[in-house]
Amino acid sequence: MTASISVALGDRSYDILIGPGLLAEAGARIAPLLGASGGGRVFVVTDETLESLHLEALKDALDGAGIENHGVVLPAGEQTKSFVHLESLLDAMLDAGCERGTTIVAFGGGVIGDLAGFAASVLLRGVPFIQIPSTLLAQVDSSVGGKTAINARQGKNLIGSFHQPRLVLADTGVLRTLPPRELKAGYAEVVKYGLIDDPAFFDWLEVHAPAVLAGHEGAVVRAVETSCRAKARIVAADERESGQRALLNLGHTFAHALEAEGGYGELLLHGEAVSIGLLLAFDLSVELGLCPAEDRDRLRRHLDLLGMPADLPPLPGGWDADRLIAHFAKDKKVRDGRVTFVLARGIGQAFLSPDVPAPALRRVVERALSRAGVGPR
Secondary structure: OOEEEEEOOHHHOEEEEEEOOOOOOHHHHHHHHOOHHHOOEEEEEEEHHHHHHOHHHHHHHHHHOOOEEEEEEEOOOHHHOOHHHHHHHHHHHHHOOOOOOOEEEEEEOHHHHHHHHHHHHHHHHOOOEEEEEOOHHHHHHHOOOOEEEEEEOOEEEEEEEEOOOOEEEEEHHHHHHOOHHHHHHHHHHHHHHHHHHOHHHHHHHHHHHHHHHOOOHHHHHHHHHHHHHHHHHHHHHOOOOOOHHHHHHOOHHHHHHHHHHOOOOOOOOHHHHHHHHHHHHHHHHHHOOOOOHHHHHHHHHHHHHOOOOOOOOOOOOOOOHHHHHHHHOOOOOEEOOEEOEEEEOOOOOEEEEOOOOHHHHHHHHHHHHHHOOOOOO
16 A cells, blocks of 8 residues: 655655555556646656666656656766766756657665755756665655755765655665665664654664564555654655754764764664664764663664664774764854754754754763774874
8 A cells, every 4th residue: 555645845746655566656656747838748767776776667667657767877876866876867868859848757765865956046046856776765854855956075065955856756666675784774864863853763663673674565664654644744844944844964064074074884884874873863962961861772773673873883094072073063054153953862862952062072072082093083
């Protein structure tokens, strides 16, 4: 059975469809959205991993619905979210004769969704696009809400735009081909929703998360649907992250700093960095006397049980406290030179705080380095 969730944004509202088998239905689901000005054409953006696993199935579905389709295949990995690949993608779309009515289909994980969405927002001053997320992380987080971006030398997701998709097709069956490491990394964005404002969901995950990670269909669909409902509600209330939507960044200020120091490579996948960042956010909340230590410890036990990273991995050359803290100042949530952190008064009680004392933040970072076997420098 397919779950349907509406993201309520007036005349830019769209549906998120969740369930197994949606890839085979993609042509029939997309066809009604194609305007006559685009000639029923779509341009599919994917990566090398999806090309070998699922691209033929998507093309068959589009062909079966009589939808003319072209595409480009990009390298897999976070480093694809760059100016270089943005330029090559825009060139490919222009060479293919994309018009303002041509619809871009982002078929992949968060990297492809972010890059293709940003390209759609600037091509010909904006063309429609559709998200077909292929990873757990993308299905529960990055494909929903219209945040698109590429990375800059100075930090992650610093160059981008808000550009809402016309439709999100989350085929949970596609997740069966995900490597276990990527599935676990995506789970960090699932548990985040329980930590923000849904303690009952966290309770459910404590029991059912192993089934989610084992690919049990009912558990996977419920986890994705609950996450998407939470995000749809928040996005509808605060589309451009002027307030409540920033809560979705729980753990991400830490995570983006870790990713930047790790070189956006295989050392830390985005979701793995978020997993560590969630625990650091709770550790900081405990340090400030805002959150019971028992809730932080409960989160750590949950991550440990699932084999999720909770501590920093070894880094060639070592981690450096000053460098990590310097990255926080480049976060998108900086206002008037001050970083707004997402903290918690407990599980399901996240809030925004622009007033984190520097000494407390340093103590938390240095403890993290000590747990990783690296003394503060």
